[in-house]
Amino acid sequence: MRQTLQELVERYQNNLFAVAFNVCKNAQDAEDVVQDTFLRYYTMKKEFDNEQHIRAWLIRVAVNKAKNCNRTFWRRNKCSFEEYMETLTFETPQSESLFETVMQLPEKYRIVMHLFYYEDYAVREIANILKLSESNVKARLSRGRSMLRNVLKEEWDDDK
C-alpha cells in the first residue's frame, strides 16, 4: 500500500522532526531530515504492508539521515542547541528539565528511549527499526533510564 505524501506529512512531520532532533540536536538539520525523508518516500516506489510499516520505515530513514548529519564535516551551526532551547515552550519546568536531561544522554541511549517513550514502540520493534539485537535495546533502555533517574531523582519513576 501507499499513502499520499500530504497525508504522511500531516500525520508524521512532527514525529519525524522529534526523532531527527533527538539524534542530531539541531533544528535546521532536523527540518532537512524530515524533508529528505518525505522526498525519499516519494521517489522510492516501495510498497508497504500497512500504515505501521510506513511509519516504521519513515522513522528508520529519518534516524539514518539524522545520523548522517552528525557525521558530515560541514555541519551547520547557525543555531546552537542552547539557542534553540530558548525558543521552545514547555508546559512545566519539569518537562524542560526532562527534555534537557534526555538530550544530554549519549545518542545511542537517546534514540532508544525516544522510540520507547514517545513513539510507543516495543523493544522488539525498536530492535527491528535500529537493526540492533533485542538484548542490546534492553540494555540501552535500562542504562538510559538509570541515567535519567540519577539526574531527575523523583521526577522520573523507577519503571521497568
Added chain:
Amino acid sequence: MTNRERYKQAFSALQTSGKISLEVEDMAKLQKKHKKNIAAAAAVACAAFIGVSGTVYAADIGGIQEKVSIWMYGKEAEVVITGKGDGTYTLHYEGDDNQVIGGVAIGKDENGDTTEQMLSPNDIVVTINQSADIAEDANGHVWIYYYDQKADITDLLDEEGTCKVQLTHEGQTVYLEIERDKDGAFAHSQSNDLPKDSENYIPVVTERVGEEENGFQPHSEAGGSAEVEKAKSAHVPAAE
C-alpha cells in the same frame, strides 16, 4: 503521571516550522542543493588532509589541471585537481547533474599565515587513496573499504564499537584501529607498520566491491556524505 506521559509532554515542545514542502519540484531542488553542499565540504575537508586550515573561495578554474582517479568507498571517481603553483589547489568533482563543483583551499600554518609549502596534487590523491573508509549501510552492516575491496566488520566490533583489524592489499598489510564515536561516526587510525600488539589485529578477508553498488552512498537511505567522511577519516602527517 507516568514516565511515558512525562516524556511525551516534554518532547511535544518540538514542532517543525511548518515549512515542509509537498511540491516535488521544490523537494528536488532542496536535494540538489544538499548534494552541492556535500561536494563543497569535501573540497574543504581535503585541505585538512594536508594539515592546514582551509579557507574557501569561489574562483575561476585556472592553472595546470590534472584529471585523476580517487577511490572512495570502493568506487573509483574522477576528480580534476588544479594546482596553481602557490600552495593552493582546486578539487573538482563532476556531480550527477553534470555540474562542476569545487572550491579553492588555501593552506595556512598555525600562525594563520599562508603556507609556502608547495602541495603536490598527487600527494593529495595518494593520501586519499591510501586511507580506508568505514561506513555503515542501511541494513546496519559496518563495512571497511580499501581501494576496490570491502569487508564486513559488523561482528568484529565490540560493545564499545571498537575493533582492530588487518587486511592485505597487493601484498602489503594494513593495520587499522577502528572506533565508533558517540555520534555513531567511525574514526580510525591506520598504519603499515607492525603494531606492538599485532596479535590483537583480526585478519579480515576482503571482497571486490560490486559494479552495481553505489560506492558514494554507503548509507543508502541516509543521503550521501561519503565524500566528506573520506576526508574526515584520513590520517596523514601535517605539512610542515
